[in-house]
Amino acid sequence: MTIPNLPFGARLRAAMDDRGPLCVGIDPHAALLTAWGLTDDVAGLERFARLTVEALADRVAVLKPQAAFFERFGSRGVAVLEKTVEEARSAGALVLMDAKRGDIGSTMAAYASAFLDPASPLFSDAVTVSPYLGFGSLRPALDAAAAAGSGVFVLALTSNPEGAEVQRAVAADGRPLAQVMLDHMAAENAGARPLGSVGAVVGATLDDAGVNLAINGPLLAPGIGAQGATPADLPRVFGAAVGNVVPSVSRGVLRHGPDAAALRAAAERCAEECRAAVAGA
Numbered sequence: 119m120t121i122p123n124l125p126f127g128a129r130l131r132a133a134m135d136d137r138g139p140l141c142v143g144i145d146p147h148a149a150l151l152t153a154w155g156l157t158d159d160v161a162g163l164e165r166f167a168r169l170t171v172e173a174l175a176d177r178v179a180v181l182k183p184q185a186a187f188f189e190r191f192g193s194r195g196v197a198v199l200e201k202t203v204e205e206a207r208s209a210g211a212l213v214l215m216d217a218k219r220g221d222i223g224s225t226m227a228a229y230a231s232a233f234l235d236p237a238s239p240l241f242s243d244a245v246t247v248s249p250y251l252g253f254g255s256l257r258p259a260l261d262a263a264a265a266a267g268s269g270v271f272v273l274a275l276t277s278n279p280e281g282a283e284v285q286r287a288v289a290a291d292g293r294p295l296a297q298v299m300l301d302h303m304a305a306e307n308a309g310a311r312p313l314g315s316v317g318a319v320v321g322a323t324l325d326d327a328g329v330n331l332a333i334n335g336p337l338l339a340p341g342i343g344a345q346g347a348t349p350a351d352l353p354r355v356f357g358a359a360v361g362n363v364v365p366s367v368s369r370g371v372l373r374h375g376p377d378a379a380a381l382r383a384a385a386e387r388c389a390e391e392c393r394a395a396v397a398g399a
């Protein structure tokens with residue numbers, strides 16, 4: 119795989135301007151495979167991923183395969199994931215690998231090799247990571263991403279209600295842990311134009327982020343659709359940072375498949391609602 123000639127943040131900003139900011143997750147839940155008339159096995163997984171990529175990769179800014187739904191089928195599922203990444207990227211979508219990795223630095227380097235080394239078959243435009251082993255443990259991934267022109271999305275305030283117990287806990291200096299992480303991200307992105315390559319994950323399901331989101335990077339906002347958030351929630355949650363939000367939806371779009379036209383219409387509707395909500399903010 120060749121290294122792209124622009125950093126991820128610049129490529130993402132261009133894709134958001136060109137295609138609208140939507141990210142669609144590729145989450146092949148067993149229930150969705152069944153609803154699509156597919157078998158809950160590797161053949162069904164392959165068909166699901168291919169149909170989703172064929173319907174959406176030439177029009178949405180970002181596709182986000184959720185690695186666990188592929189890994190549950192073992193090595194053959196991972197082979198489908200490799201093909202999905204390659205097909206989505208060659209059709210023009212940016213691929214955000216939703217792997218949510220987080221480990222001690224020396225192991226983080228191995229995760230970075232898997233997802234952020236252009237020589238890897240799983241090389242992606244960006245990967246999700248967890249900073250809750252300490253932001254510094256992410257250094258190998260941050261460095262690998264920078265070298266490859268890729269991005270890293272760091273969990274800050276997740277969309278699930280349980281997340282607050284950790285993420286809103288207060289650090290010794292009085293900041294909520296999520297703010298500590300966001301401040302690290304802002305430092306990583308300092309000076310980047312038009313947008314840094316280190317993004318934060320902040321759930322659209324929150325009442326109010328209640329933290330400073332000015333990280334000069336993208337803000338991935340999962341939780342729209344199946345988890346109950348709507349595009350209209352974005353201005354309230356993200357405030358002045360709403361222009362950097364990449365709303366993310368999986369089941370809310372995927373439930374309209376397997377028909378390609380219906381998938382496209384659902385993604386277009388969601389993208390339009392997000393655009394309208396952001397423009398009205």
Ligand SMILES: O=C(O)c1cc(=O)[nH]c(=O)n1[C@@H]1O[C@H](COP(=O)(O)O)[C@@H](O)[C@H]1O
Nearest residue numbers: 143184246276277319340344345367368369
């Ligand atoms: O990193 C993520 O994408 C993520 C972070 C988060 O805080 N909440 C969250 O739901 N996600 C992912 O976003 C997707 C949400 O799927 P839906 O609820 O079907 O739209 C799943 O793949 C989750 O793993």
